[in-house]
Amino acid sequence: MGSSLFANSGSLYSKSHRVFLDKSGQTEKINDLIQLCIPPLINEKKIVKEQSLNVLSIGSGNGQADLFVLKVIKEELMKTDLGHSVKIFNRAIDPNLYSCDLYRAAIENLPRPLNDGKVAFEICQQSFEEYQESHREPLSFDIVHFIHSIYYVDIEKALLHCFEKELSGKGKIICIASRRGLICSVVSKLQQKLQWHVGSEIYDVVDKMIQIANKNGWKIEVHDQEYSIDVTEVFDPHSTEGNLLLDFLTQTENFRNTEDKEFVEETLSFIRDLTYVKGGKFFGEKKESLVVISSRISSRYFEVTSISLIYSLTFSRKKELLFWLSRGLNRLTYKSGQTEKINDLLQLHIPPLVPTKIPQERSLNILSIGSGNGQTDLSFLRVIKEELIKTDRAQCEDLQPSH
Numbered sequence: 001m002g003s004s005l006f007a008n009s010g011s012l013y014s015k016s017h018r019v020f021l022d023k024s025g026q027t028e029k030i031n032d033l034i035q036l037c038i039p040p041l042i043n044e045k046k047i048v049k050e051q052s053l054n055v056l057s058i059g060s061g062n063g064q065a066d067l068f069v070l071k072v073i074k075e076e077l078m079k080t081d082l083g084h085s086v087k088i089f090n091r092a093i094d095p096n097l098y099s100c101d102l103y104r105a106a107i108e109n110l111p112r113p114l115n116d117g118k119v120a121f122e123i124c125q126q127s128f129e130e131y132q133e134s135h136r137e138p139l140s141f142d143i144v145h146f147i148h149s150i151y152y153v154d155i156e157k158a159l160l161h162c163f164e165k166e167l168s169g170k171g172k173i174i175c176i177a178s179r180r181g182l183i184c185s186v187v188s189k190l191q192q193k194l195q196w197h198v199g200s201e202i203y204d205v206v207d208k209m210i211q212i213a214n215k216n217g218w219k220i221e222v223h224d225q226e227y228s229i230d231v232t233e234v235f236d237p238h239s240t241e242g243n244l245l246l247d248f249l250t251q252t253e254n255f256r257n258t259e260d261k262e263f264v265e266e267t268l269s270f271i272r273d274l275t276y277v278k279g280g281k282f283f284g285e286k287k288e289s290l291v292v293i294s295s296r297i298s299s300r301y302f303e304v305t306s307i308s309l310i311y312s313l314t315f316s317r318k319k320e321l322l323f324w325l326s327r328g329l330n331r332l333t334y335k336s337g338q339t340e341k342i343n344d345l346l347q348l349h350i351p352p353l354v355p356t357k358i359p360q361e362r363s364l365n366i367l368s369i370g371s372g373n374g375q376t377d378l379s380f381l382r383v384i385k386e387e388l389i390k391t392d393r394a395q396c397e398d399l400q401p402s403h
């Protein structure tokens, strides 16, 4: 019986993963997703004000994906004046000793723009479960990411831990994970038969994350992509690369030689059934998503507002209530602190909505329905204007509110 690829803390996992990356082109595909999805998060968070940015990478492997994430963050920060002085701290967690050593070697010679002395690393050779029990310096992370590693932990427990113990208030959890496709089908078929432990159901972790986010009231955004993996060599018993790829697909060390022959044949024909043939090669579907999870600060603020309203009304004397009703909303608004609460909400949620690409006419039109005395409209416009000024676009914008 083959053992889990992860039980091997030497180079085997790394070699097998390397072949998988080459045959799928996953690195480039992931990089495209990261390049697309991370910059808007950096802008949204107003990180530059804080002069520091903390990133936690769980299941960091040899650090290749981590370094790309950091490069994208750094390049985004450098678009702003203060970007050059922001310090970035990256804590990486992975139980595989060989991968951690490769990571350490990679950071000795950091590529540009990470080599300016403003990026610091801590590499923790331990599983996420061990990390949770360890007493590392508690830090507030702006980004926590799991790049193709969420499969190996209990998803809900891991996300809850990150929200409670790791993430800053405006922080984001980013997961990149495979969805239904060749690799997920193979692993989920073999899961019953394989004797190694996988922390969570592997077949569609993204559906699972959506479920967990809805249950906990978190905000979740999903970006999907599809491509293919060339598995031709898996069918050649003499191919070293083929055998390493088979190990990765089955997540089992030396699968072809350690499992019984009948089971190996059954698995190979299962893989073949999941492929299509093109130019004499066998390709399997690969689907993956980048998921961004964050807390719904807005709804908490709403709760606070309504709680204070209910409190004031419930505990006020009847006479005072009548007074409020007769004097109208102004007094009620004052008593509840609603104006400040709304302003907080606007400040938090409007900036990310301000379009980065301005239409040709270079104007922004806003329709306010039920505008009242215009007080909230003016706060709204102020937030938009401030956001535009940051991007040097304000001078060429005409804000045109219509009531």
Ligand SMILES: C[S@@+](CC[C@H](N)C(=O)[O-])C[C@H]1O[C@@H](n2cnc3c(N)ncnc32)[C@H](O)[C@@H]1O
Binding pocket: 006, 017, 058, 059, 060, 061, 062, 063, 064, 065, 093, 094, 095, 096, 099, 126, 127, 128, 129, 146, 147, 148, 149, 152, 153
């Ligand atoms: C598919 S690799 C991804 C590596 C890296 N993030 C990348 O994208 O190149 C999954 C990584 O998760 C790590 N891993 C497995 N179980 C883990 C656990 N319980 N806690 C943290 N990392 C784990 C493995 O050692 C491996 O390096």
